[in-house]
Amino acid sequence: MNSNTATPLYSPDPYPSRVAPRPARLDRLDPVIWGAAGKGPLDKQALARYERQGYLIMPALLDADEVAGFSAELSRLRHDFAASGDARVIAEPGSGAVRSIFAVHELSERLTALFRDPRLLGAARQILGGDVYLHQSRINYKPGFRGKEFYWHSDFETWHVEDGMPRMRALSCSISLTDNTENNGPLLLIPGSHLSFIACVGETPQNHYQTSLRRQEYGVPDDLNLADLVREGGIEAFTGIAGSVVFFDCNTMHGSSSNISPQPRSNIFAVYNSVENTLGEPTCGLPPRPQFIADRRPPTPLRPPQE
C-alpha cells in the first residue's frame, strides 16, 4: 500500500481519485439527465443525445449581432482589467496580455444576462433538474500561432478532488465568439466518456521512474484508460461558426491540441451546478481554491430575466 495515500483505498467516497497508486476506471453513479423533456428548450432527441454523448453542440445558437456585441464586451473587459493586478485576471507572464478573466458574472451585466438567457439557463436547468447556480464563469482569449495544448481531463475530477463537488450534477457551457475549425485547436471531446470516472494516480509512488516524475501532474488520466475511451467512443471536435455553443457534462473527457493557425479563439465559459450539489470539503485535504474559481457561498439560484 502506498504510504502517500491520503484516504483509505476503500473510502466511502463514490469517486476516489489521486489516492491510489494505480489508475482505475469506475462506473458513474449519477444520472446524466436529471430533468425531463418538456421542461425546457431541449427536445427529447437533444436530451437523448446529451445523455448518450455527454455533450450537445448547438450550431450558431447566438446570431452574428450577439456575437459582435459579446466580442466587444470581451475586448472591453480585457482592456479594463489588463494590468489591474486583480487575482481574477490571468495574464501572460511576459507580455501581460490577458488570457482569461474569472468570475465575469461579477464583472459584467451583459455576461450575467447571457448566463440567465433561457437558451442557456433553460437548458442547464433542464439537464440538471431544477435550480442551478454558477460554480465558475470566465472568458478565454487564446491567441493564434502559439495557442497552447490543453491535455485530456475531466473537470469533475478536479472539482471533486480540489473543490469538494460531491456528485456529477454540473455542466459546462462554452460559447464560441470565433469560428472553430479542425485546424485551429478546437475543443476535442470523447463521446461516452462521461459514463466512466477515471481515477487518477495520486502522489507519486516512491519507486516511480524519474522520466515519469517529470511529467507527473495532478488529475491527469492514464494512457490505457484514455485509449479505451477513445477506442469505444472516438473523438469529436467542437467546430462551427462563431455563436455556436457546446454544453458538456462535468465528467466528459475533453482537451485541445495546440493552435498554430493564425486564427485566435475566444469564448465565454460558464459552469452551472445544481443547488443540490454545493461544495463540501476538498477530498485531497488541501485548502479550498479561491472563490472566483469555485464559488463556495450559499447558492443563489439563477433566474431567467422575466422572473
Place this chain on the structure above:
Amino acid sequence: MNSNTATPLYSPDPYPSRVAPRPARLDRLDPVIWGAAGKGPLDKQALARYERQGYLIMPALLDADEVAGFSAELSRLRHDFAASGDARVIAEPGSGAVRSIFAVHELSERLTALFRDPRLLGAARQILGGDVYLHQSRINYKPGFRGKEFYWHSDFETWHVEDGMPRMRALSCSISLTDNTENNGPLLLIPGSHLSFIACVGETPQNHYQTSLRRQEYGVPDDLNLADLVREGGIEAFTGIAGSVVFFDCNTMHGSSSNISPQPRSNIFAVYNSVENTLGEPTCGLPPRPQFIADRRPPTPLRPPQE
C-alpha cells in the same frame, strides 16, 4: 543597419534569409514543375494541382500489404538501432525511445527499394525535371498522447541557409504508415505558400524585447506574413488512411499541431533533390550540417529498379 547582419542586405543571394532585421516576403524565382506531363506517373491535372497548391496528396498510394511490410521494417530499425549510439538515431532523452532515424537509405534495402519505386521516384523525376538524388531520408515515429507540435516552416529556408541548397528544385515525400485524422496532429500545409519566399529575421536585434528573445529561433516565419499566406490560401490537413502519400515542394509552408489523441503516427520521409541543385556553402556562414542530414557528396542519381 543591424550590426549582426552576416551578409549585405542587397546580396546576390536570390533567397536571403536570417540576414535582415525585418522579415520579408519575396517572389519565388524558380519554376515549380521542372518536367512535363507524359514523362512520368503524374497526369496533367495532377501536375497542375501540384503547381498551384505546392503539394499533391495521393490517397492510399501504398496498399495494406505494403504498409504492413514497411511498418515491420520500421519496427526492426527502431529495435536494432535503439541504444546504438549512432548519430543518425534521434532518441528521446529520458526513455531512450527512438523518435527518428536519418539516412535510412543507407540502412535498409527495403526502404531504398521504396525510394526507387516508380510511383515515388517517377513523380519526383517528373516534377523536378530529370535526375534526382536523396538529399535526406528518415523515418519518424511520433507517439500518441504527447506528440509535439511542429511550428510552421519552409524546408527550403533551412536547406538554403544551413545547407547551401541553391534553388527551389527539391521536394519532400511523406509516406504515412498510420491513419491520419484531423484529430491526431496531421501535417498541415498552406496551399500556394510555395510561391513566396518568407525571409526570416536573423540574429536578434539588440533592442528586442526579452519576451521575444525567449521565443526567438532561427528560420521561424513571422506572424504577419503567415497570416497573409493563410488568408490567401487557407490550411489543408494531410489526412487519409495508412499508405497515403504527400509530395510537397521544398518551399511549401507546413507544420503540425500537437497530438493528444492515443493514435501514434509513423511515416517514411524522403527528400529528392535535382542533381543540378547540389549543395554549396551554407549562406549563414556556419559549418555544414552532418551528411546524414544533408548529403553533400557528388550525387548518385537514383534509378528505378529495372534500369
